[in-house]
Amino acid sequence: LRPGMAIYVQGVPAPQADWFRVNLAAGPEEEADVALHLNPRFGAGVAVLNSRRGGRWGDEQRRELHPLCPGGPFEIVISVTPEGYRILVNGTFYEEFPHRLPPELVTAVNVDGDLELGSVSVLGGAVRPPKLPRPQKTTPHPKTSPSPFLTPPSPSRSSPPSRGGLLPKKTIVIKGFIPLHANRFHINLRAGPGGDVVLHLNPRMDEDDAVVRNSFLGGSWGHEERDISCCSPFLRGRYFDLSIRCGNHRFKVFAEGQPLFHFHHRVPAGPHVDVLEIEGDVVLSYVHF
Template structure:
């Protein structure tokens, strides 16, 4: 069965430059735009533009422009009718040549909030109504790894099976179309930059099609961290994902009835390198977990706990920084 990205979670991986694409559903308060990439060794500048239209010469509601030019700075502006407005600048450079980065634009009522590598960097007040923004444009001296548009509407606290989070119930809404019935389910709103150790409760337990999204960063000095799907009442671990940086392996196992089972170690690739960002999607199926990293299938893990619905907690601890978790 092919993997289907969860509603509201459909990243574009390794896009070519220039990137110029519509923003799904347009821009709205509560959305976040995640951009992961690597600054080139010879980086001079790059730009992220929130565009009013996708053609050359379209107005730019928000121009974000880091410049390495001897006076390292980031420039912010708006272009309307072919004319630039008053430039705002911050003489600080949060990007390093040759290094990976995570750039987040949070769309708030009064402004865009820019977060770089987990640290708040700048707030740019809206000069054009954000509802006018239709496209995102990225170009310059960087390599893009992923672009993702998240949120825009608060997810309900509980989602009935068969109804994806973005499909509301109630008067005026019928049953979801048949093709949506197999979409994964996420039941909670996202959490941004949660502290580690992290504990999240899976309301209603672990059910088929439930998808967990984890985005984070492995510090350069990291040795090990763990992601656990846990039965809170007994402490049993249905799935233990344990990247061990000093060994260069990702161990998977279960801890049931007081003892560990056989380890699984083989992988087609290891996404958890020191100093690297990762993007995990963990989907529960009827007979196994399916785990994807950075858009590629990483491994399947057959259920060893037959009553996997008893799993009601997600734990993450160790040498990792989290930027986004949705359960």
């Protein structure tokens, strides 16, 4: 790790959870040094932050659990700053923890305890994927989960510039949350502001969870595509992790790391595709374009 990078963790504690932990460690071994130990303890009603070096724990830093709670989905983003770690939970500031070990020593992310682990990602920088042991205890949760921490959002829109446009082998990463009241949202890859849409991805929660794809070229919509390889990942009350990879002949789209669908290019991708739009009933967590 280094300043400017971040760790993204998303999951759901078991309804009767005692604890879970997130460790940023100097290796996958159980006895490895730990630069940051984040340990919500539901029985004690606190979250403990600490570090371990040479087998010895440092001084604990404690804070209240809220908004973490048993059975409630959470999203933790741990940003690396020059001074330490800045922690967000469910989109709001949670705590800061100073560096006690150089962040460059961190080579593994360990998450375990009483939870269903949904996603772990290292954001920013070209690094090897973190080593992720399977959670020791898991409790399934229903298809849709209540979200006690989110109010109905306003539509989200993101149009960051793209370096060099959308060339083959480039990957777009989008992470977010589908509110309980959501009907639909869309993701557009455009050739300039207001230009042609080379890929229109439109999850419709109000239409039997359809995932519609299309293009808008020369002022006209093309034919819709709807078939997907599995169930829709865009469910009310759930997080999603979407990757759109531009190939030579098609877009390859993955959800939670698994293939979702392919969309063949109707016009060549290239530098002219330089705008990403996301709009509708969605709460964005992370966008990389």
